[in-house]
Amino acid sequence: MRGAVTAGTVGGVASWQERFVPRARPWLSSHAPLLVAVALVVLITVADIVAPADIVLGPLLVIAPAITAWSEGPWTTGGVGVAAVAAQGLIGWRSGVLSTRSFVVQVIALALLSAFVVALSLVRDRRRRELAQVRSVAEAAQRVLLWPLPERLGSLQLASRYLAAEDEASIGGDLYAATRTPGGARVLIGDVRGKGLPAIGEAALLLGAFRETAHHHTALPALAASLERSVARYLADFEPEEESGERFVTALLLEIPDDAPVIRMTSCGHVAPLLLGPDSRVTVPELSPAPPLGVGLTDPDGGVVDEVPFGAEDTLVLYTDGVIEARDRHGVFYPFAQRAARWSGCPPGALLDHVQRDLIAHTGGRLGDDVALIAVRRAPAGPGARRTARHGGGHDAAPPG
Structure with missing residues (x-):
């Protein structure tokens, strides 16, 4: 009132x-x-x-x-x-x-x-x-393609936000997904080259492939190779001749085990995430990126898995390059790491709300590229979380009814 x-x-x-x-x-x-x-x-x-x-x-x-x-x-x-x-x-x-x-x-x-x-x-x-x-x-297409991430997934707290650059659009070429696997969770964030409607088909294909194959590969490089094959088949059938060899997808694959305070990551040409500590400390993990998906160079046996510590009070922020490439009217890039550190102690949802408002204010409401954000924090394991972890193999974030 x-x-x-x-x-x-x-x-x-x-x-x-x-x-x-x-x-x-x-x-x-x-x-x-x-x-x-x-x-x-x-x-x-x-x-x-x-x-x-x-x-x-x-x-x-x-x-x-x-x-x-x-x-x-x-x-x-x-x-x-x-x-x-x-x-x-x-x-x-x-x-x-x-x-x-x-x-x-x-x-x-x-x-x-x-x-x-x-x-x-x-x-x-x-x-x-x-x-x-x-x-x-x-909006209906967004709900079907980008299922909203659950607030809890096993031992994790999650939040996600999507901002489309196209006027009057709700979706573009950025993508994210999360799913439970035996003993942990896997998360994907990616960015299709280009934006708007031409990128939606590739985003939909990659999301479907991830949700299907994330449970069938024990190693992240093998999962990346499987996604590479799916993207390559799609491009072979639907890539326009004038764009031959120019379509690809950057992606970051994460594995977060329930029984170890670490995160394992395989980067396919994607930007590294931010790791926010409880004392407002910001760390950018050093990754060994593989080529983007769609260029035919992903090696299932030679891929690199980077492992970084991930404690109970840490927050990992995944994002697409639309965040760090956003400019104000003077051409100044958005200082993402500096701004995110201000809200490192907030829950994932509140953290992304702050970032979203601040980013829109910085750019005056005009984004040059689509923006996708995910915040992940390890939550205290309650009875529901322990049951989910025990029965691991999987369910994705369900689409809205």
């Missing part, structure tokens, strides 16, 4: 300020152009009537429906247009020029311009509905 209930309230009923003002303010702000338009009709009408005969203000009434169209629909806009035409008629009647040719032309011109504004309002509303449909489809 907003505000405090005044001392004069009885039986828990709030004062009129409590009940009316919070509701009135949003209405006033959303309908301000309508109120301005009505006020203009009244002011212009009165001013024209009281002004000398050689001063004609009636044609200015066309401003009223134009202003109304900013926030209202065609019916309200048309109503204001009718009011403007009626006000013009009142002006002519009071001035004694109602039947003159010049005044009739003014009334007809005002009516035609008001009708034109109403037509534009109809077109705008239709486009708004189409845009709403596109957004709903994009």
Whole structure:
């Protein structure tokens, strides 16, 4: 509840300020152009009537429906247009020029311009509905493709965020997934070259391949090689000829065992994560990256697995390069490590909320590339977590119903 209930309230009923003002303010702000338009009709009408005969203000009434169209629909806009035409008629009647040719032309011109504004309002509303449909489809595609990561996965606390660079889009070429495996969990974050719709097919393929094969390979290099084969088959069938050899996916594969305070990582050309300590210490693990997926160079036997300590109070932040390549209006890159250190003690969800707000503020809301973020922290093992760990082999984060 907003505000405090005044001392004069009885039986828990709030004062009129409590009940009316919070509701009135949003209405006033959303309908301000309508109120301005009505006020203009009244002011212009009165001013024209009281002004000398050689001063004609009636044609200015066309401003009223134009202003109304900013926030209202065609019916309200048309109503204001009718009011403007009626006000013009009142002006002519009071001035004694109602039947003159010049005044009739003014009334007809005002009516035609008001009708034109109403037509534009109809077109705008239709486009708004189409845009709403596109957004709903994009949101549905995001829920199907990028299943929301669970808040708990075995002994881990997880959080994820996705910001698409394309206007009015909800998804692009960045991707992430997490799944339980016997004795631990595996996490994937990746970045398809390019953004927008052309990258979604490759992202969907890689996510499906990871969810299927993460349980069947005991070593991360073997898992990376399996994903390489899946991407290579997809590119062989669907890669445009003009982009031959230019499509690839950077990926970072993680394995987090339940019984050891470490994280094992295999990087396929992906940026290294941030490891945040409880004392605001930030470490960037030194990885030995393999080539990106899709270039045909992943070796299942010669791949490198990097292992870094991961204690109970540490937080690992995985991200795509859209974060560190984000710039402000002066061209300054976003200082990700420095900013993330401020919130190292926050839970994963709160940490990513802070980063998201700060990143949007830094860029002024205009991202140059898609952004994906995952925060992982080892949580105290409760009874539910121990049961999940014992029965390990797997379930992914379930898609929303």
